[in-house]
Amino acid sequence: MSTTVETASAAARTAPAAVIVAIDGPSGTGKSSTSKAVAAQLGLSYLDTGAQYRAITWWMLNNGIDVQNVAEVATAADKPVIVSGTDPAAPTITVDGEDAAGPIRTPEVTSRVSAVSAVPEVRARITELQRSIAAGAEVGIVVEGRDIGTTVLPDADLKIFLTASPEARAARRSGELKGSDLATTKEALIKRDTADSSRKTSPLAKADDAVEVDTTELTLQQVIECVVTLVEEKRAAK
Ligand SMILES: Nc1ncnc2c1ncn2[C@@H]1O[C@H](COP(=O)(O)OP(=O)(O)O)[C@@H](O)[C@H]1O
Numbered sequence: 010m011s012t013t014v015e016t017a018s019a020a021a022r023t024a025p026a027a028v029i030v031a032i033d034g035p036s037g038t039g040k041s042s043t044s045k046a047v048a049a050q051l052g053l054s055y056l057d058t059g060a061q062y063r064a065i066t067w068w069m070l071n072n073g074i075d076v077q078n079v080a081e082v083a084t085a086a087d088k089p090v091i092v093s094g095t096d097p098a099a100p101t102i103t104v105d106g107e108d109a110a111g112p113i114r115t116p117e118v119t120s121r122v123s124a125v126s127a128v129p130e131v132r133a134r135i136t137e138l139q140r141s142i143a144a145g146a147e148v149g150i151v152v153e154g155r156d157i158g159t160t161v162l163p164d165a166d167l168k169i170f171l172t173a174s175p176e177a178r179a180a181r182r183s184g185e186l187k188g189s190d191l192a193t194t195k196e197a198l199i200k201r202d203t204a205d206s207s208r209k210t211s212p213l214a215k216a217d218d219a220v221e222v223d224t225t226e227l228t229l230q231q232v233i234e235c236v237v238t239l240v241e242e243k244r245a246a247k
């Protein structure tokens with residue numbers, strides 16, 4: 010018995026403490042690409058919180074919920090079972106056991122997700138899920154979203170807030186959506202950012218202690234290197 014206790018405390022002395030990294034910012038700033046690469050490089054878990062809000066929105070649309078009706082959305086908020094896989098090399102998301110990775114990226118879900126994510130009951134439920142996933146990450150986790158540094162994980166070891174000009178963000182998004190018009194993409198992106206930044210409950214915002222990185226003139230590789238360096242500094246100081 011005493012051997013087990015001694016072994017456990019020796020392990021606690023040598024094992025590095027889990028590192029928690031929060032990466033927030035508007036659409037197209039590079040959160041997902043950066044977070045996945047940083048997590049993979051440093052052996053951390055990865056959580057895409059936008060995918061969870063998209064998943065709950067997809068479930069509402071599939072189940073006849075009027076997503077403009079706040080009361081209806083609030084009542085249904087705890088019904089779908091959402092499970093996120095946190096391997097940065099192959100992140101997954103299921104809703105009631107069904108793979109939702111493809112359907113949550115449709116234009117319909119993209120245009121409805123801000124309305125659903127603004128409902129406090131939805132945020133409370135998804136925030137609780139995010140905190141329990143982060144608490145279970147043994148080595149550490151990179152969590153990306155809009156309110157991670159301000160609300161979900163205010164005690165994160167490192168907070169990054171990514172920005173980029175609307176033009177750069179629209180060009181990046183347009184590159185992903187085949188056949189999409191740049192002006193329309195930019196308009197839709199600004200509309201979603203405005204809705205996300207102006208909602209009452211945990212809006213998109215930079216935490217006071219976040220490091221802001223403007224990615225407009227940076228390559229993705231430069232952003233990844235910058236964040237990896239910042240995480241390594243935090244780890245060394247722990
Ligand atoms: N610094 C960058 N320079 C050029 N393209 C980038 C950069 N960062 C990300 N991208 C590209 O822009 C698109 C959107 O990036 P993504 O990581 O999905 O952004 P977000 O998660 O913030 O919406 C992707 O195609 C990605 O490869």
Ligand SMILES: Nc1ccn([C@@H]2O[C@H](COP(=O)(O)OP(=O)(O)O)[C@@H](O)[C@H]2O)c(=O)n1
Nearest residue numbers: 036037058059060062122123126154155156
């Ligand atoms: N922490 C988060 C993450 C996303 N969201 C919502 O989910 C939507 C989709 O997030 P996303 O990260 O998939 O968006 P993009 O990758 O398309 O920029 C956002 O527009 C927000 O409405 C949120 O409210 N809080």
